[in-house]
Amino acid sequence: MKKISTRARGFxxxxxxxxxxxxxxxxxxxxxxxxxxxxxxxxxxxxxxQGILPWEVSDALSIRSTPGLSFFAKGFAAAGLSSQSTVxxxxxxxxxxxxxxxxxxxxxxxxxxAYLMHTALNTTGxxxxxxxxxxxxxxxxxxxxxxxxxxxxxxxxxKPVSVPPYLVTLSVRLIQLHLCIMYTASGLEKALGAQxxxxxxxxIAMQQDQFHSVNIDWMARTPIVPKLLCWGTLLIETIYPxxxxxxxxxxxxxxxxxxxxxxxAIFLGLPLFGALMFLxxxxxxxxxxxxxxxxxxxxxxxxxKSTILHHKQKLEPAS
Amino acid sequence: xxxKHKIFYALAGLHLxxxxxxxxxxxxxxxxxxxxxxxxxxxxxxxxxxxxxxxAPALSDQPYVVYAVKxxxxxxxxxxxxxxxPDFTNRINxxxxxxxxxxxxxxxxxxxxRFVSRQYPGADKIxxxxxxxxxxxxxxxxxxxxxxxxxxxxxxxxxxxxxxxQHAP
Numbered sequence: 001m002k003k004i005s006t007r008a009r010g011f012x013x014x015x016x017x018x019x020x021x022x023x024x025x026x027x028x029x030x031x032x033x034x035x036x037x038x039x040x041x042x043x044x045x046x047x048x049x050q051g052i053l054p055w056e057v058s059d060a061l062s063i064r065s066t067p068g069l070s071f072f073a074k075g076f077a078a079a080g081l082s083s084q085s086t087v088x089x090x091x092x093x094x095x096x097x098x099x100x101x102x103x104x105x106x107x108x109x110x111x112x113x114a115y116l117m118h119t120a121l122n123t124t125g126x127x128x129x130x131x132x133x134x135x136x137x138x139x140x141x142x143x144x145x146x147x148x149x150x151x152x153x154x155x156x157x158x159k160p161v162s163v164p165p166y167l168v169t170l171s172v173r174l175i176q177l178h179l180c181i182m183y184t185a186s187g188l189e190k191a192l193g194a195q196x197x198x199x200x201x202x203x204i205a206m207q208q209d210q211f212h213s214v215n216i217d218w219m220a221r222t223p224i225v226p227k228l229l230c231w232g233t234l235l236i237e238t239i240y241p242x243x244x245x246x247x248x249x250x251x252x253x254x255x256x257x258x259x260x261x262x263x264x265a266i267f268l269g270l271p272l273f274g275a276l277m278f279l280x281x282x283x284x285x286x287x288x289x290x291x292x293x294x295x296x297x298x299x300x301x302x303x304x305k306s307t308i309l310h311h312k313q314k315l316e317p318a319s
Numbered sequence: 320x321x322x323k324h325k326i327f328y329a330l331a332g333l334h335l336x337x338x339x340x341x342x343x344x345x346x347x348x349x350x351x352x353x354x355x356x357x358x359x360x361x362x363x364x365x366x367x368x369x370x371x372x373x374x375a376p377a378l379s380d381q382p383y384v385v386y387a388v389k390x391x392x393x394x395x396x397x398x399x400x401x402x403x404x405p406d407f408t409n410r411i412n413x414x415x416x417x418x419x420x421x422x423x424x425x426x427x428x429x430x431x432x433r434f435v436s437r438q439y440p441g442a443d444k445i446x447x448x449x450x451x452x453x454x455x456x457x458x459x460x461x462x463x464x465x466x467x468x469x470x471x472x473x474x475x476x477x478x479x480x481x482x483x484x485q486h487a488p
C-alpha cells in the first residue's frame with residue numbers, strides 16, 4: 001500500500017519537461033488552423049445563417065448552454081452588420097487567435113479568443129460536428145487554463161515565463177489522465193458490442209460507403225484479420241492507462257495507439273480526427289516514451305550542426 | 320504543501336472526476352437533477368461532459384440522402400450533396416444520421432430541402448429521399464450476399480412553401 005502511495009505521489013511530483021506543454025500548444029493551434037483551411041470552402045454551408053441547418057433550427061434544437069453564432073450576430077446587428085458578416089468576423093478572429101496561440105504570442109488571450117470562437121462555431125454547427133470538434137474543444141480549453149506558453153513561445157522568448165515545476169507536472173498529468181479516461185471508456189463501450197469481438201465492426205466500418213477508401217473484400221475470406229484488428233483496438237483502448245503509465249509498455253503502447261489513429265486517418269477517411277488524436281497522444285506521452293523527443297536545446301542543435309558540418313567537410317574534396 | 324497547490328490539485332481532481340462520471344453516462348442517470356444540470360453546463364465549457372462511444376457498441380446501417388429536384392418546366396434531376404472540402408461528407412452524414420430519428424425527420428428534411436432550394440433557385444419541387452446502406456456480415460458475404468441500398472422514407476416539398484416556412488413565427 002505504501003509503495004502504491006509513494007508511486008502515486010511520485011507520479012504527480014516527478015519533474016516533467018516543460019516542452020511537453022509547448023508541443024501540446026503548437027499541435028493544438030496548428031491542427032485547428034489546418035482544419036480551418038480544410039473546411040473553409042464549405043464554411044457557409046456548415047456555419048452560415050442559411051447553411052445546411054439554418055441558425056433558427058440549430059438554435060431551437062440545441063441543448064448546449066454555450067453561445068452560438070447567433071449570440072454574436074445579435075451584438076453585431078446593433079452595428080448594422082449582417083449575420084453573414086458575423087460569421088466572417090468570428091472566422092477572422094478565430095484565424096488570428098489560432099496564429100497567435102501557435103506562436104505563443106499573448107498566449108492566454110489568444111487561447112481564450114480561439115476557444116470562444118471555436119465554441120461559437122461548433123455550438124451553431126453541432127449537428128454537423130463529430131469527435132474531432134470534441135477534442136479540439138477540450139484541447140483549446142486546456143490551452144487557456146494550463147501554462148502552455150512556458151516553452152517554444154514568443155511570450156517565453158520575450159520574457160522567460162516562470163512556472164513552478166509542480167504546476168508543469170500537474171498540467172501534463174491532467175492531459176494524460178483525460179486521455180486515459182477517454183480511451184478506457186471508449187474501449188469498454190466497444191467491448192459491450194458483439195461486433196467488436198467477432199471482427200464485424202472493422203468489416204462494417206470499412207465497407208460503409210462513407211468510410212470506404214480501400215477494397216477490403218478479401219477480409220471476408222480471412223475473418224481472422226478483422227477479428228485481430230478489433231481485439232487489438234479493444235486491448236489498446238481499454239487498458240490504455242496501464243499501457244501508457246507503466247514505463248515498460250509505454251513506448252509500445254504509444255506506437256500502437258499512433259498506428260491505430262494513422263489507420264483511422266488513412267483507411268476510414270477521417271484524416272482530421274486521426275491527425276488530432278495522433279498529435280494529442282504524441283504530445284502528451286511522446287516525451288515520457290521517448291525521452292529527449294521535445295528537448296531540442298541549443299547544445300543539441302549545435303551538436304547537430306557540427307555533425308552536419310563535419311560530414312560536409314568529409315564529403316567535399318580537398319582543394 | 321501550500322494551500323495554492325492544494326487548490327490546483329483539487330480542481331484538477333474534480334475536473335477529472337467529472338470527465339470520468341460523464342464518460343460513464345452520468346448524464347443519463349437523472350436528467351432533471353439540478354446538480355447534474357449544473358455539472359453538465361460546466362462541462363459544456365470545460366469539455367468534461369462527453370461520452371466516448373465512437374463506433375460503439377455496434378455499427379449500424381449507414382443512412383444517405385438523395386434529392387430529386389423538379390423545376391417549373393417539369394425537368395427533373397437527381398442531386399447528391401457534395402461539398403468542396405474532403406471532410407464535408409463526414410459532416411453531412413452526421414445530419415443524415417438524425418433523419419433516422421422519427422421525431423427529427425420533418426425538421427431536418429425541411430432544412431435540407433431548403434438548403435438545396437437555395438443551390439437550385441429554379442426548383443419548384445424537391446424530394447428528400449433517404450436510403451440506407453445495408454452491409455451483410457462476413458459469413459453472408461462469403462455466401463454471395465452483397466451491400467445493398469434500401470429505401471427508407473421520402474418527404475416532398477414545394478419550394479414556395481419552404482420560403483413561407485422560413486418567415487413563419
